[in-house]
Amino acid sequence: MVLRMKGSEQVPENLFSHWKDFVTFGKGPYTGLQREIFESWQRARETGVDPYRHIIDPGAPGIGKLTDGQAELLTTIYPVMEATYAALRGSGFRVLLADVDGWIIGSIP
Numbered sequence: 269m270v271l272r273m274k275g276s277e278q279v280p281e282n283l284f285s286h287w288k289d290f291v292t293f294g295k296g297p298y299t300g301l302q303r304e305i306f307e308s309w310q311r312a313r314e315t316g317v318d319p320y321r322h323i324i325d326p327g328a329p330g331i332g333k334l335t336d337g338q339a340e341l342l343t344t345i346y347p348v349m350e351a352t353y354a355a356l357r358g359s360g361f362r363v364l365l366a367d368v369d370g371w372i373i374g375s376i377p
Contacts, residue, residue: 291319338367342374349376 289295290309297306312319334342345365353363353376365374 334373338371338373341365341367346374349374353377 283301286296286298286301287309290306291313294313296309297303342365349363349365356363363374363376364372366372
């Protein structure tokens with residue numbers, strides 16, 4: 269059985285269990301899973317992405333404050349983000365800007 273998403277994309281119903289098996293045991297690839305998705309899981313694993321890392325407290329000191337470099341980047345790229353979002357509006361997607369460490373510093377909507 270597959271779950272339908274917006275558009276014509278189909279996602280295996282057991283996608284989350286496949287992901288958990290991959291993250292925990294390195295199992296895969298899986299029948300019905302798009303190659304690009306599995307390859308993204310592999311890249312994340314190879315670069316040390318830990319999906320179980322603790323969640324940062326949004327009220328912690330320094331969280332929510334942009335560095336000067338991040339603020340400059342966001343100010344510079346924001347018009348491009350807006351134009352991109354205008355093309356995607358209504359699609360269910362959002363436009364994110366992350367810094368080199370993966371911190372989200374800008375989001376539309």
